[in-house]
Amino acid sequence: MLNYIWLSLIVIGILVAVTIDFRDISTDKFRNGEEIQTELIFDSPTPQLEKGKHYKCNIFIPASEMQKIYGIQLSQNLVQEAEIIVSNSGEAVIKITTDEQSPTIWREHAGAQRKNGDILQGKVRITRMSENGFVAVLILDAVKFVKLNSVTNDGIVRYAKTAVELAIGLIGIMALWLGVMKIAEASGLITKLAGFLKPVTTRLFPDVPPDHPAMGAMIMNISANILGLANAATPLGLKAMEELNKLNKKLGTATDAMCTFLVINTSNVQLIPATVIAIRAAAGSTNPTEILGAVIVATTVSTIVGVTVVKLFARLKIFRKQLEAVSGEL
Protein backbone atom coordinates (compact mmCIF):
# COMPACT_ATOMS: atom_id res chain seq x y z
CA MET A 1 0.00 0.00 0.00
CA LEU A 2 2.92 2.31 0.67
CA ASN A 3 3.74 2.13 -3.05
CA TYR A 4 0.24 3.32 -4.03
CA ILE A 5 0.52 6.26 -1.64
CA TRP A 6 3.96 7.02 -2.99
CA LEU A 7 2.70 6.90 -6.54
CA SER A 8 -0.35 9.07 -5.73
CA LEU A 9 1.77 11.75 -4.07
CA ILE A 10 3.97 12.00 -7.15
CA VAL A 11 1.26 11.71 -9.82
CA ILE A 12 -1.23 14.04 -8.13
CA GLY A 13 1.56 16.51 -7.39
CA ILE A 14 2.82 16.67 -10.96
CA LEU A 15 -0.66 16.72 -12.53
CA VAL A 16 -1.79 19.57 -10.28
CA ALA A 17 1.39 21.52 -11.06
CA VAL A 18 0.90 21.06 -14.82
CA THR A 19 -2.77 22.08 -14.60
CA ILE A 20 -2.02 25.23 -12.62
CA ASP A 21 0.81 26.20 -14.99
CA PHE A 22 -1.33 25.79 -18.10
CA ARG A 23 -4.11 27.80 -16.51
CA ASP A 24 -1.63 30.56 -15.67
CA ILE A 25 -0.30 30.54 -19.23
CA SER A 26 -3.74 30.64 -20.81
CA THR A 27 -4.86 33.54 -18.61
CA ASP A 28 -1.41 35.18 -18.87
CA LYS A 29 -1.51 35.57 -15.09
CA PHE A 30 1.82 37.34 -14.75
CA ARG A 31 1.27 39.61 -17.78
CA ASN A 32 4.62 38.59 -19.23
CA GLY A 33 6.17 41.28 -21.41
CA GLU A 34 3.49 43.93 -20.78
CA GLU A 35 4.62 47.53 -20.52
CA ILE A 36 3.71 49.22 -17.26
CA GLN A 37 3.79 53.05 -17.12
CA THR A 38 5.74 54.16 -14.05
CA GLU A 39 7.67 56.99 -12.56
CA LEU A 40 11.05 56.57 -10.85
CA ILE A 41 11.32 58.97 -7.96
CA PHE A 42 14.72 60.00 -6.59
CA ASP A 43 15.74 61.97 -3.54
CA SER A 44 16.38 65.44 -4.87
CA PRO A 45 18.39 66.35 -6.73
CA THR A 46 17.79 63.72 -9.43
CA PRO A 47 21.18 62.19 -10.25
CA GLN A 48 22.78 62.03 -13.67
CA LEU A 49 22.46 58.34 -14.55
CA GLU A 50 25.84 56.84 -15.43
CA LYS A 51 26.33 53.52 -17.11
CA GLY A 52 27.07 50.56 -14.79
CA LYS A 53 26.18 52.42 -11.59
CA HIS A 54 23.58 51.55 -8.96
CA TYR A 55 20.97 54.06 -7.81
CA LYS A 56 18.34 53.77 -5.08
CA CYS A 57 14.92 55.13 -5.91
CA ASN A 58 11.20 54.63 -5.41
CA ILE A 59 9.04 53.27 -8.18
CA PHE A 60 5.62 54.86 -8.44
CA ILE A 61 2.66 53.25 -10.25
CA PRO A 62 -0.81 54.84 -10.21
CA ALA A 63 -3.63 52.57 -9.00
CA SER A 64 -5.35 53.12 -12.35
CA GLU A 65 -2.36 51.61 -14.19
CA MET A 66 -2.41 48.50 -11.97
CA GLN A 67 -6.14 48.23 -12.66
CA LYS A 68 -5.53 48.49 -16.40
CA ILE A 69 -2.73 45.89 -16.47
CA TYR A 70 -3.75 43.34 -13.85
CA GLY A 71 -7.44 44.16 -13.35
CA ILE A 72 -6.95 44.57 -9.61
CA GLN A 73 -8.33 47.31 -7.37
CA LEU A 74 -5.71 48.96 -5.14
CA SER A 75 -6.82 51.35 -2.42
CA GLN A 76 -3.93 53.69 -3.19
CA ASN A 77 -1.15 54.27 -5.71
CA LEU A 78 1.70 51.80 -5.49
CA VAL A 79 5.09 53.00 -4.25
CA GLN A 80 7.93 50.51 -3.76
CA GLU A 81 11.59 50.76 -2.94
CA ALA A 82 13.83 49.82 -5.84
CA GLU A 83 17.38 49.85 -7.10
CA ILE A 84 18.36 50.48 -10.70
CA ILE A 85 21.52 49.48 -12.49
CA VAL A 86 21.97 51.51 -15.65
CA SER A 87 22.94 49.42 -18.67
CA ASN A 88 22.67 51.54 -21.81
CA SER A 89 21.54 55.09 -22.19
CA GLY A 90 17.98 55.30 -21.02
CA GLU A 91 17.77 51.62 -20.08
CA ALA A 92 18.28 49.99 -16.72
CA VAL A 93 17.76 46.77 -14.81
CA ILE A 94 15.44 47.37 -11.87
CA LYS A 95 15.23 45.38 -8.63
CA ILE A 96 12.02 46.15 -6.78
CA THR A 97 11.83 45.13 -3.12
CA THR A 98 8.36 43.71 -2.54
CA ASP A 99 6.89 43.77 0.97
CA GLU A 100 3.65 43.03 2.80
CA GLN A 101 1.99 46.02 1.16
CA SER A 102 2.78 44.83 -2.37
CA PRO A 103 -0.07 43.39 -4.44
CA THR A 104 -0.30 39.58 -4.13
CA ILE A 105 0.42 39.15 -7.84
CA TRP A 106 3.75 40.97 -7.48
CA ARG A 107 4.77 38.91 -4.47
CA GLU A 108 3.93 35.72 -6.35
CA HIS A 109 5.84 37.05 -9.36
CA ALA A 110 8.86 37.81 -7.15
CA GLY A 111 8.70 34.31 -5.62
CA ALA A 112 8.44 32.75 -9.07
CA GLN A 113 11.46 34.68 -10.38
CA ARG A 114 13.60 33.04 -7.67
CA LYS A 115 16.03 35.94 -7.59
CA ASN A 116 16.41 36.75 -3.96
CA GLY A 117 13.31 36.12 -1.86
CA ASP A 118 11.27 39.28 -2.23
CA ILE A 119 13.16 40.94 -5.11
CA LEU A 120 11.09 41.49 -8.24
CA GLN A 121 13.32 42.10 -11.23
CA GLY A 122 12.62 43.76 -14.55
CA LYS A 123 13.81 46.35 -17.06
CA VAL A 124 12.97 50.01 -17.23
CA ARG A 125 13.16 52.23 -20.29
CA ILE A 126 13.33 55.88 -19.37
CA THR A 127 11.19 58.05 -21.64
CA ARG A 128 11.66 61.52 -20.18
CA MET A 129 12.60 63.48 -17.10
CA SER A 130 9.94 64.57 -14.65
CA GLU A 131 9.78 66.83 -11.63
CA ASN A 132 10.91 64.16 -9.15
CA GLY A 133 12.89 61.84 -11.38
CA PHE A 134 12.05 60.03 -14.59
CA VAL A 135 8.97 58.76 -16.37
CA ALA A 136 9.70 55.19 -17.45
CA VAL A 137 8.23 52.02 -18.87
CA LEU A 138 8.61 48.91 -16.71
CA ILE A 139 8.76 45.41 -18.19
CA LEU A 140 9.03 42.72 -15.54
CA ASP A 141 11.18 39.68 -16.30
CA ALA A 142 8.90 36.94 -17.60
CA VAL A 143 8.08 33.85 -15.56
CA LYS A 144 6.72 30.59 -16.96
CA PHE A 145 5.87 27.16 -15.53
CA VAL A 146 6.00 28.50 -12.00
CA LYS A 147 4.64 25.39 -10.29
CA LEU A 148 6.72 22.91 -12.29
CA ASN A 149 9.75 25.00 -11.51
CA SER A 150 8.83 24.90 -7.86
CA VAL A 151 8.27 21.13 -8.01
CA THR A 152 11.75 20.69 -9.45
CA ASN A 153 13.59 23.02 -7.10
CA ASP A 154 11.57 23.14 -3.87
CA GLY A 155 10.25 19.62 -4.20
CA ILE A 156 12.62 17.22 -5.88
CA VAL A 157 16.08 18.75 -5.53
CA ARG A 158 15.67 20.20 -2.06
CA TYR A 159 13.97 17.18 -0.52
CA ALA A 160 16.45 14.70 -1.97
CA LYS A 161 19.11 16.71 -0.18
CA THR A 162 17.05 16.97 3.02
CA ALA A 163 16.57 13.21 3.09
CA VAL A 164 20.31 12.59 3.08
CA GLU A 165 20.94 15.31 5.66
CA LEU A 166 18.33 13.75 7.94
CA ALA A 167 19.81 10.29 7.55
CA ILE A 168 23.37 11.50 8.10
CA GLY A 169 22.24 13.58 11.06
CA LEU A 170 20.80 10.45 12.58
CA ILE A 171 24.11 8.56 12.48
CA GLY A 172 25.64 10.12 15.59
CA ILE A 173 22.67 9.72 17.89
CA MET A 174 22.01 6.32 16.35
CA ALA A 175 25.54 5.16 17.18
CA LEU A 176 25.19 6.45 20.75
CA TRP A 177 21.98 4.57 21.45
CA LEU A 178 23.08 1.41 19.70
CA GLY A 179 26.18 1.46 21.90
CA VAL A 180 24.18 2.04 25.08
CA MET A 181 21.71 -0.66 24.06
CA LYS A 182 24.56 -3.09 23.49
CA ILE A 183 25.69 -2.55 27.09
CA ALA A 184 22.11 -3.03 28.31
CA GLU A 185 21.91 -6.21 26.27
CA ALA A 186 25.24 -7.62 27.45
CA SER A 187 24.40 -6.92 31.09
CA GLY A 188 21.07 -8.72 30.78
CA LEU A 189 19.10 -5.53 31.48
CA ILE A 190 17.03 -5.77 28.30
CA THR A 191 15.91 -9.31 29.10
CA LYS A 192 14.98 -8.20 32.60
CA LEU A 193 13.00 -5.22 31.33
CA ALA A 194 11.15 -7.44 28.86
CA GLY A 195 10.30 -9.78 31.75
CA PHE A 196 8.55 -6.99 33.69
CA LEU A 197 6.05 -6.17 30.98
CA LYS A 198 5.54 -9.75 29.84
CA PRO A 199 1.75 -9.84 30.42
CA VAL A 200 1.20 -6.88 28.04
CA THR A 201 3.89 -7.53 25.49
CA THR A 202 3.12 -11.21 24.92
CA ARG A 203 -0.44 -10.23 23.97
CA LEU A 204 0.66 -7.41 21.71
CA PHE A 205 3.44 -9.42 20.07
CA PRO A 206 2.52 -13.11 20.39
CA ASP A 207 5.04 -14.17 17.74
CA VAL A 208 8.03 -12.65 19.56
CA PRO A 209 9.59 -14.76 22.34
CA PRO A 210 8.95 -12.92 25.66
CA ASP A 211 12.61 -12.47 26.59
CA HIS A 212 13.86 -11.70 23.07
CA PRO A 213 15.98 -8.51 22.85
CA ALA A 214 13.35 -7.12 20.43
CA MET A 215 10.89 -6.87 23.33
CA GLY A 216 13.29 -4.80 25.43
CA ALA A 217 14.07 -2.45 22.55
CA MET A 218 10.38 -2.00 21.72
CA ILE A 219 9.55 -1.23 25.35
CA MET A 220 12.32 1.36 25.52
CA ASN A 221 11.21 2.93 22.23
CA ILE A 222 7.58 3.19 23.33
CA SER A 223 8.57 4.66 26.72
CA ALA A 224 10.82 7.22 25.02
CA ASN A 225 7.97 8.18 22.72
CA ILE A 226 5.52 8.65 25.58
CA LEU A 227 8.00 10.95 27.31
CA GLY A 228 8.46 12.89 24.08
CA LEU A 229 12.17 11.97 23.81
CA ALA A 230 12.24 11.98 20.02
CA ASN A 231 16.06 11.87 19.93
CA ALA A 232 16.12 8.56 21.73
CA ALA A 233 12.90 7.11 20.35
CA THR A 234 13.98 6.81 16.72
CA PRO A 235 17.31 5.00 17.34
CA LEU A 236 15.63 2.66 19.83
CA GLY A 237 12.82 2.02 17.36
CA LEU A 238 15.28 1.20 14.58
CA LYS A 239 17.14 -1.12 16.96
CA ALA A 240 13.82 -2.84 17.73
CA MET A 241 13.13 -3.25 14.01
CA GLU A 242 16.55 -4.83 13.55
CA GLU A 243 15.84 -7.30 16.35
CA LEU A 244 12.36 -8.04 14.98
CA ASN A 245 13.89 -8.67 11.59
CA LYS A 246 16.03 -11.44 13.09
CA LEU A 247 12.74 -13.29 13.69
CA ASN A 248 11.58 -12.61 10.13
CA LYS A 249 11.24 -15.74 8.02
CA LYS A 250 11.08 -13.86 4.74
CA LEU A 251 13.27 -10.80 4.54
CA GLY A 252 11.68 -7.87 2.75
CA THR A 253 8.16 -8.62 4.03
CA ALA A 254 6.83 -7.11 7.27
CA THR A 255 5.92 -9.52 10.07
CA ASP A 256 2.77 -9.15 12.22
CA ALA A 257 4.89 -7.90 15.11
CA MET A 258 6.49 -5.22 12.91
CA CYS A 259 3.11 -3.97 11.72
CA THR A 260 1.80 -3.78 15.30
CA PHE A 261 4.95 -2.01 16.44
CA LEU A 262 4.75 0.50 13.59
CA VAL A 263 1.12 1.33 14.32
CA ILE A 264 1.88 1.86 18.02
CA ASN A 265 4.66 4.17 16.91
CA THR A 266 2.66 6.25 14.44
CA SER A 267 -0.36 6.63 16.72
CA ASN A 268 1.78 7.32 19.75
CA VAL A 269 0.47 8.24 23.17
CA GLN A 270 2.15 11.49 24.12
CA LEU A 271 2.31 13.22 27.48
CA ILE A 272 4.23 16.39 26.68
CA PRO A 273 4.05 17.95 23.21
CA ALA A 274 6.76 20.45 24.19
CA THR A 275 7.11 22.10 20.76
CA VAL A 276 3.41 22.85 20.49
CA ILE A 277 3.31 24.42 23.94
CA ALA A 278 6.33 26.57 23.10
CA ILE A 279 4.76 27.84 19.87
CA ARG A 280 1.47 28.60 21.60
CA ALA A 281 3.27 30.49 24.35
CA ALA A 282 5.24 32.47 21.77
CA ALA A 283 2.03 33.32 19.92
CA GLY A 284 0.67 34.93 23.08
CA SER A 285 -1.74 32.25 24.25
CA THR A 286 -3.17 32.95 27.73
CA ASN A 287 -3.03 29.24 28.54
CA PRO A 288 -0.58 27.41 26.27
CA THR A 289 -1.02 24.05 28.02
CA GLU A 290 -4.82 23.89 27.89
CA ILE A 291 -4.63 21.56 24.90
CA LEU A 292 -2.81 18.80 26.81
CA GLY A 293 -5.92 16.92 27.88
CA ALA A 294 -7.22 16.74 24.32
CA VAL A 295 -3.81 15.59 23.04
CA ILE A 296 -3.59 12.76 25.58
CA VAL A 297 -7.15 11.55 24.94
CA ALA A 298 -6.83 11.78 21.14
CA THR A 299 -3.55 9.85 21.04
CA THR A 300 -4.89 7.23 23.44
CA VAL A 301 -7.94 6.69 21.25
CA SER A 302 -5.85 6.48 18.08
CA THR A 303 -3.48 3.97 19.73
CA ILE A 304 -6.37 1.77 20.90
CA VAL A 305 -8.04 1.94 17.48
CA GLY A 306 -4.72 1.33 15.75
CA VAL A 307 -3.84 -1.76 17.80
CA THR A 308 -7.36 -3.18 17.40
CA VAL A 309 -7.34 -2.62 13.65
CA VAL A 310 -3.83 -3.98 13.17
CA LYS A 311 -4.77 -7.13 15.08
CA LEU A 312 -7.94 -7.60 13.02
CA PHE A 313 -6.15 -6.95 9.76
CA ALA A 314 -3.48 -9.50 10.68
CA ARG A 315 -6.19 -12.18 10.48
CA LEU A 316 -7.41 -11.11 7.06
CA LYS A 317 -6.67 -13.49 4.25
CA ILE A 318 -5.05 -10.96 1.94
CA PHE A 319 -2.48 -10.05 4.56
CA ARG A 320 -2.04 -13.62 5.85
CA LYS A 321 -1.43 -14.88 2.34
CA GLN A 322 1.66 -12.71 1.95
CA LEU A 323 3.20 -14.45 4.96
CA GLU A 324 2.02 -17.99 4.21
CA ALA A 325 2.98 -17.94 0.57
CA VAL A 326 6.36 -17.05 1.91
CA SER A 327 6.69 -19.94 4.35
CA GLY A 328 5.51 -22.23 1.54
CA GLU A 329 8.40 -21.06 -0.58
CA LEU A 330 10.93 -21.66 2.15
Place this chain on the structure above:
Amino acid sequence: MQTFINITQTLSVIAIPSIIFFIVTYGIIKKVKIYEVFVEGAKEGFNVGVRIIPYLVAMLVAIGIFRASGAMDFLALIISPITNLIGMPAEALPMAIMRPLSGSGALGVMSETINTHGADSLIGRMVSVMMGSGETTFYVLAIYFGSVSITKTRHAVPAGIIADVAGIITLVWLVNLIFG
Protein backbone atom coordinates in the same frame (compact mmCIF):
# COMPACT_ATOMS: atom_id res chain seq x y z
CA MET B 1 -2.38 20.37 36.05
CA GLN B 2 0.58 22.70 36.52
CA THR B 3 2.42 20.29 38.83
CA PHE B 4 1.79 17.48 36.35
CA ILE B 5 3.34 19.59 33.61
CA ASN B 6 6.29 20.49 35.81
CA ILE B 7 6.90 16.86 36.65
CA THR B 8 6.77 15.68 33.06
CA GLN B 9 8.94 18.54 31.83
CA THR B 10 11.57 17.82 34.48
CA LEU B 11 11.33 14.16 33.60
CA SER B 12 11.99 14.82 29.93
CA VAL B 13 15.13 16.80 30.81
CA ILE B 14 16.65 14.30 33.23
CA ALA B 15 15.44 11.16 31.45
CA ILE B 16 18.22 10.65 28.91
CA PRO B 17 21.19 11.32 31.21
CA SER B 18 19.60 9.10 33.89
CA ILE B 19 18.93 6.23 31.49
CA ILE B 20 22.50 6.32 30.18
CA PHE B 21 23.92 6.58 33.71
CA PHE B 22 21.76 3.70 34.91
CA ILE B 23 22.58 1.39 32.01
CA VAL B 24 26.32 2.05 32.25
CA THR B 25 26.36 1.55 36.04
CA TYR B 26 24.34 -1.64 35.72
CA GLY B 27 26.81 -2.83 33.09
CA ILE B 28 29.75 -2.19 35.43
CA ILE B 29 28.03 -4.12 38.24
CA LYS B 30 27.44 -7.04 35.90
CA LYS B 31 31.13 -6.86 34.89
CA VAL B 32 30.48 -5.96 31.26
CA LYS B 33 33.48 -4.45 29.43
CA ILE B 34 31.41 -1.35 28.85
CA TYR B 35 33.73 0.64 26.59
CA GLU B 36 34.42 -2.23 24.19
CA VAL B 37 30.78 -3.27 24.13
CA PHE B 38 29.60 0.30 23.55
CA VAL B 39 31.95 0.79 20.61
CA GLU B 40 30.98 -2.58 19.21
CA GLY B 41 27.29 -1.58 19.24
CA ALA B 42 27.88 1.98 18.05
CA LYS B 43 29.66 0.73 14.91
CA GLU B 44 26.27 -0.21 13.50
CA GLY B 45 25.06 3.39 13.67
CA PHE B 46 26.70 4.36 10.41
CA ASN B 47 25.26 1.39 8.53
CA VAL B 48 21.73 2.09 9.75
CA GLY B 49 22.02 5.76 8.78
CA VAL B 50 23.25 4.90 5.31
CA ARG B 51 20.76 2.05 4.84
CA ILE B 52 17.73 4.31 5.31
CA ILE B 53 18.90 6.91 2.77
CA PRO B 54 17.21 5.41 -0.35
CA TYR B 55 13.91 4.92 1.49
CA LEU B 56 14.01 8.39 2.93
CA VAL B 57 14.89 9.96 -0.43
CA ALA B 58 11.99 8.11 -2.10
CA MET B 59 9.47 9.18 0.53
CA LEU B 60 10.60 12.76 1.05
CA VAL B 61 10.90 13.53 -2.67
CA ALA B 62 7.31 12.32 -3.23
CA ILE B 63 6.14 14.46 -0.33
CA GLY B 64 8.21 17.37 -1.65
CA ILE B 65 6.56 17.14 -5.08
CA PHE B 66 3.14 17.02 -3.47
CA ARG B 67 3.84 20.05 -1.28
CA ALA B 68 5.51 22.22 -3.92
CA SER B 69 2.84 21.61 -6.56
CA GLY B 70 -0.01 23.14 -4.59
CA ALA B 71 -1.81 19.78 -4.57
CA MET B 72 -2.55 20.36 -0.90
CA ASP B 73 -5.26 22.92 -1.77
CA PHE B 74 -6.64 20.58 -4.38
CA LEU B 75 -6.89 17.68 -1.90
CA ALA B 76 -8.40 19.99 0.74
CA LEU B 77 -11.08 20.96 -1.78
CA ILE B 78 -11.96 17.32 -2.45
CA ILE B 79 -12.15 16.11 1.13
CA SER B 80 -13.65 19.23 2.71
CA PRO B 81 -17.27 17.94 2.44
CA ILE B 82 -16.28 14.96 4.59
CA THR B 83 -14.33 16.96 7.14
CA ASN B 84 -17.18 19.47 7.42
CA LEU B 85 -19.39 16.58 8.49
CA ILE B 86 -17.22 15.78 11.50
CA GLY B 87 -17.10 19.44 12.49
CA MET B 88 -13.60 20.33 11.34
CA PRO B 89 -13.30 23.96 10.22
CA ALA B 90 -11.93 24.34 6.68
CA GLU B 91 -9.02 26.39 8.07
CA ALA B 92 -7.76 23.40 10.08
CA LEU B 93 -7.84 21.00 7.14
CA PRO B 94 -4.38 21.82 5.66
CA MET B 95 -2.88 20.93 9.05
CA ALA B 96 -4.69 17.58 9.10
CA ILE B 97 -3.30 16.76 5.66
CA MET B 98 0.22 18.03 6.37
CA ARG B 99 0.71 16.36 9.76
CA PRO B 100 1.40 12.78 8.60
CA LEU B 101 3.49 13.98 5.64
CA SER B 102 6.07 16.36 7.03
CA GLY B 103 7.10 17.47 10.51
CA SER B 104 8.64 20.76 9.43
CA GLY B 105 5.75 21.40 7.04
CA ALA B 106 3.20 20.82 9.79
CA LEU B 107 5.11 23.14 12.10
CA GLY B 108 4.97 25.84 9.43
CA VAL B 109 1.24 25.36 8.85
CA MET B 110 0.58 25.43 12.60
CA SER B 111 2.53 28.66 13.16
CA GLU B 112 0.86 30.29 10.19
CA THR B 113 -2.65 29.24 11.29
CA ILE B 114 -2.03 30.42 14.85
CA ASN B 115 -0.70 33.75 13.64
CA THR B 116 -3.76 34.26 11.45
CA HIS B 117 -6.49 33.06 13.80
CA GLY B 118 -4.88 33.44 17.24
CA ALA B 119 -3.59 30.75 19.59
CA ASP B 120 -6.73 30.85 21.75
CA SER B 121 -9.25 30.65 18.91
CA LEU B 122 -11.06 27.39 18.22
CA ILE B 123 -9.05 26.88 15.03
CA GLY B 124 -5.80 27.75 16.80
CA ARG B 125 -6.50 25.23 19.52
CA MET B 126 -7.52 22.59 17.02
CA VAL B 127 -4.31 22.83 14.99
CA SER B 128 -2.31 22.79 18.23
CA VAL B 129 -3.93 19.52 19.26
CA MET B 130 -3.35 18.13 15.75
CA MET B 131 0.33 19.05 15.99
CA GLY B 132 0.69 17.53 19.45
CA SER B 133 -1.19 14.32 18.88
CA GLY B 134 -0.11 13.56 15.35
CA GLU B 135 3.00 11.83 14.10
CA THR B 136 4.80 12.07 10.78
CA THR B 137 3.41 8.67 9.84
CA PHE B 138 5.01 8.40 6.41
CA TYR B 139 8.45 9.41 7.64
CA VAL B 140 8.27 6.80 10.42
CA LEU B 141 7.08 4.12 7.97
CA ALA B 142 9.86 4.97 5.54
CA ILE B 143 12.75 4.87 7.99
CA TYR B 144 11.56 2.01 10.23
CA PHE B 145 10.85 -0.33 7.34
CA GLY B 146 13.75 1.08 5.37
CA SER B 147 16.24 0.30 8.14
CA VAL B 148 15.54 -3.42 7.66
CA SER B 149 15.00 -3.18 3.89
CA ILE B 150 11.31 -4.05 3.98
CA THR B 151 9.27 -3.08 0.94
CA LYS B 152 6.18 -5.29 1.46
CA THR B 153 4.57 -3.47 4.36
CA ARG B 154 1.36 -5.56 4.53
CA HIS B 155 -1.29 -4.11 6.84
CA ALA B 156 0.92 -1.56 8.63
CA VAL B 157 -0.04 1.33 6.32
CA PRO B 158 -3.86 0.90 6.25
CA ALA B 159 -3.94 0.30 10.02
CA GLY B 160 -1.71 3.31 10.65
CA ILE B 161 -3.94 5.53 8.51
CA ILE B 162 -7.12 4.29 10.21
CA ALA B 163 -5.53 5.04 13.60
CA ASP B 164 -4.61 8.56 12.41
CA VAL B 165 -8.15 9.17 11.16
CA ALA B 166 -9.61 7.91 14.46
CA GLY B 167 -7.29 10.28 16.31
CA ILE B 168 -8.40 13.22 14.15
CA ILE B 169 -12.11 12.48 14.55
CA THR B 170 -11.62 12.23 18.32
CA LEU B 171 -9.68 15.45 18.62
CA VAL B 172 -12.07 17.45 16.44
CA TRP B 173 -14.98 16.23 18.55
CA LEU B 174 -13.09 16.92 21.80
CA VAL B 175 -11.91 20.40 20.83
CA ASN B 176 -15.42 21.36 19.73
CA LEU B 177 -16.79 19.95 22.98
CA ILE B 178 -14.28 21.60 25.33
CA PHE B 179 -13.61 24.92 23.59
CA GLY B 180 -16.53 25.24 21.18
